[in-house]
Amino acid sequence: MIQELKVKSQSIKAVEGIRDLIFSGELPAGSDHLESELAERLGMSRTPVREATLVLEAQGLLEVRPRRGVRVSALTVTDMHEIYEVLTELESLAAFRAAEARYSKDQLSGLADSIKEMDASLKENDRERWARADAAFHDELVRLGGNGRILAIVSNFNDQVRRARAITLHMRPMPTKSNKDHRALYEAILRGDAESARKLHWRHRTEARELLTELLEKNGLRRV
Amino acid sequence: MIQELKVKSQSIKAVEGIRDLIFSGELPAGSDHLESELAERLGMSRTPVREATLVLEAQGLLEVRPRRGVRVSALTVTDMHEIYEVLTELESLAAFRAAEARYSKDQLSGLADSIKEMDASLKENDRERWARADAAFHDELVRLGGNGRILAIVSNFNDQVRRARAITLHMRPMPTKSNKDHRALYEAILRGDAESARKLHWRHRTEARELLTELLEKNGLRRV
DNA sequence: CAATTATTTTACGTATACATTAATAAATTC
DNA sequence: GAATTTATTAATGTATACGTAAAATAATTG
Numbered sequence: 001m002i003q004e005l006k007v008k009s010q011s012i013k014a015v016e017g018i019r020d021l022i023f024s025g026e027l028p029a030g031s032d033h034l035e036s037e038l039a040e041r042l043g044m045s046r047t048p049v050r051e052a053t054l055v056l057e058a059q060g061l062l063e064v065r066p067r068r069g070v071r072v073s074a075l076t077v078t079d080m081h082e083i084y085e086v087l088t089e090l091e092s093l094a095a096f097r098a099a100e101a102r103y104s105k106d107q108l109s110g111l112a113d114s115i116k117e118m119d120a121s122l123k124e125n126d127r128e129r130w131a132r133a134d135a136a137f138h139d140e141l142v143r144l145g146g147n148g149r150i151l152a153i154v155s156n157f158n159d160q161v162r163r164a165r166a167i168t169l170h171m172r173p174m175p176t177k178s179n180k181d182h183r184a185l186y187e188a189i190l191r192g193d194a195e196s197a198r199k200l201h202w203r204h205r206t207e208a209r210e211l212l213t214e215l216l217e218k219n220g221l222r223r224v
Numbered sequence: 225m226i227q228e229l230k231v232k233s234q235s236i237k238a239v240e241g242i243r244d245l246i247f248s249g250e251l252p253a254g255s256d257h258l259e260s261e262l263a264e265r266l267g268m269s270r271t272p273v274r275e276a277t278l279v280l281e282a283q284g285l286l287e288v289r290p291r292r293g294v295r296v297s298a299l300t301v302t303d304m305h306e307i308y309e310v311l312t313e314l315e316s317l318a319a320f321r322a323a324e325a326r327y328s329k330d331q332l333s334g335l336a337d338s339i340k341e342m343d344a345s346l347k348e349n350d351r352e353r354w355a356r357a358d359a360a361f362h363d364e365l366v367r368l369g370g371n372g373r374i375l376a377i378v379s380n381f382n383d384q385v386r387r388a389r390a391i392t393l394h395m396r397p398m399p400t401k402s403n404k405d406h407r408a409l410y411e412a413i414l415r416g417d418a419e420s421a422r423k424l425h426w427r428h429r430t431e432a433r434e435l436l437t438e439l440l441e442k443n444g445l446r447r448v
Numbered sequence: 449c450a451a452t453t454a455t456t457t458t459a460c461g462t463a464t465a466c467a468t469t470a471a472t473a474a475a476t477t478c
Numbered sequence: 479g480a481a482t483t484t485a486t487t488a489a490t491g492t493a494t495a496c497g498t499a500a501a502a503t504a505a506t507t508g
Contacts, residue, residue: 007469009491034459045493046460054275058282067459067500082373086314093313149306153377231499233461258489269463270490291470291489 010044014052017042022061022072023162032069059156075164077217083157084212088205090154091138094145095185095201099194103144110140111186118179127169134175137182141201144189168215178208234268238276241266246285246296246387253387256293283380299388301441307381308436312429314378315362318369319409319425323418327368334364335410342403351393358399361406365425368413392439402432 008016018038021027039049053070056062063071075083105112114137121130135158142154181204188197232240242262245251263273277294280286287295299307329336338361345354359382366378405428412421 011491036459047492047494050460051275051278051491054278055282058279066461069459082371085317085371086373086377089313089317090310093309147306147309149310149381153310157373235461260489271462271464274491275461290491293489 010048011051014038014042014044014048015055018049018052018056019061019159025163027072029072029074029163032065032071034069038070060160073160075160077213080161080164080213080216081209083161084205084209087154087157087161088202088209090150091142091145091205092198092202094142094147094150094154095189096194096198097146098141098144099189099192099197101144101146102192103189105190108144108186108190111137111144111182111189114140115179115182115186118182122174122176122179125174127174130175131165131169134178141185164216165212167219168212171215171219172211178204234272235275238262238266238268238272239279242273242276242280243285243383249387251296253296254298256289256295258293262294284384297384299384301437304385304388304437304440305433307385308429308433311378311381311385312426312433314374315366315369315429316422316426318366318371318374318378319413320418320422321370322365322368323413323416323421325368325370326416327413329414332368332410332414335361335368335406335413338364339403339406339410342406346398346400346403349398351398354399355389355393358402365409388440389436391443392436395439395443396435402428 018027021041027033035046035049035053038053039046042049053062053064057064057070061073063073065071114133117133118130118137121127121133138158139155142151145151181200185197185200185204188194188200242251245265246253251257259270259273259277262277263270266273277286277288281288281294285297287297289295338357341357342354342361345351345357362382363379366375369375405424409421409424409428412418412424
């Protein structure tokens, strides 16, 4: 086993640490925090914290506001619309390219595994597990699309909406339809039907977006 | 007149300064540079330079490679493919949304102006001026699309390909076809024909991409 | 007592010092 | 003489000090 003895720099630890604090909810969306506060919390000096805030700002997770502390970005319904629109478009393109690529059944095993995992989660009524498998499916899909830029944008945006999705996860019906969608998409990719793959995924994403934004609007998007 | 007496921080100056150095070709793609070298060149300490390199890395313009200096990103033909694929897709979506929005002729005057400007540039055989107007057109199109995320991604990617485009600008035929395309797109948006707008722009971008990558491949992508 | 001005506090931006560690050069060994 | 080890160099990562400017507080004035 390769010893991945990576000596992580404080900067990297700061990025990861702040991300964790955000995703765990310890730094709620909309809250303000001083550099020195974060530095103390993470047990390091302000320098690596400052560097971390800059990259997290570039990723859209924070806003640095001179002398008012860094603010954890709060996503509005409009933001969610914008992000989902991009995700829909780029993932659909990835589906198209994945189908074009004529991957073998073996190469598509990642997708198949995720589908199985989602089926199993559904049977056990485990929403969290289903959500993880769903994320893995979408991730793998984009990877198969073969465009690194799309992969980067999508994973960034997924990060941003992860918090919002977590809220609604327990409010929506069990996603049985979703699983059918995924299976149909898998089939289209396997048989190389690019245009179908694109359309199937586009519809899938659009429906999911409508459901999500509806729920968020009803619930005021608190704590996002 | 509002005195925009913005006291730019050294960090911001560093970002702008390094960008200028890159776009002017003083820091060629693929070249390596030490933080201290850049700091001296910009007349400041390493701290703001470091911060600048982080944001420029997030924007894909630099790669920071510990102990080997920051490297100006060199775009390969594959990179160009990836970027253009995303640009094509997102701009086409913007065109779709712009048409849906039923803007008035007045609201579309930005597009119309750019078209006129391109026509004039063509008549005078001024490629540089044409390129500027073309960029303005695309920019305005995306703005009319109304999705801020798309705007951010597109302008970032346009930055990255600007250098490559500059190379080929004088190698390709005068873009008379391009102007026809722009006019047709404008008409589609004006009459609210979203699907046509999308398709027209998609084809326009795809053709431009094929032309560009062909030229770049022939010319080995030097000095990109 | 409201509003303005003066004062104090404090957070940030930046420079700088220094420790760490990778890269390079030198030396040693086989 | 090649290869490995050791020593040196140098660039980075990080902490820290400090000046500056914004916020917050106190003081003053009408």
